[in-house]
Amino acid sequence: MGKKDPSTALAVLLIVSAVLYSLWLYLFFSRLRPAVRERLSRKLGVTVHRSYKGYWEVPDGTPWQVGLRVSLSDIGSFLAGLIGPLSIVGLLVYLIVSVCRHG
Numbered sequence: 001m002g003k004k005d006p007s008t009a010l011a012v013l014l015i016v017s018a019v020l021y022s023l024w025l026y027l028f029f030s031r032l033r034p035a036v037r038e039r040l041s042r043k044l045g046v047t048v049h050r051s052y053k054g055y056w057e058v059p060d061g062t063p064w065q066v067g068l069r070v071s072l073s074d075i076g077s078f079l080a081g082l083i084g085p086l087s088i089v090g091l092l093v094y095l096i097v098s099v100c101r102h103g
Contacts, residue, residue, distance in 0.1 A: 006100035010093060017089045028081040036077050044069065 037056055041048040048070055051057050056074040058067050 006096050009096050009100070013089070013092060013096065017092075021085055021089070024085050025081075033077055033081065036073070040070065040073050046070075 034050075037048050037050065040056075044066055046058050046062050046066055048056050048058055056070050058070050
């Protein structure tokens with residue numbers, strides 16, 4: 001069959017991905033991440049607040065193990081929300097290039 005030029009497919013994929021990623025970030029930070037924080041708060045039995053700097057914190061006097069779980073959950077949800085969709089787009093770009101390159 002021959003090699004195909006993947007530039008058009010990649011351009012369309014990257015434009016659509018940029019729009020969808022922007023929507024994802026809006027939904028993630030406005031809806032999903034607060035819902036995760038509320039669920040974590042119920043599960044641990046402590047009030048988890050969002051500080052003015054944006055990270056999650058627990059009230060004073062909370063055991064350090066609970067504070068550590070909240071901090072790790074904060075970091076994990078943040079990174080998963082940012083990096084997860086980008087890794088999917090990277091996989092799609094790899095698949096498009098490899099299919100076009102190998103026919």
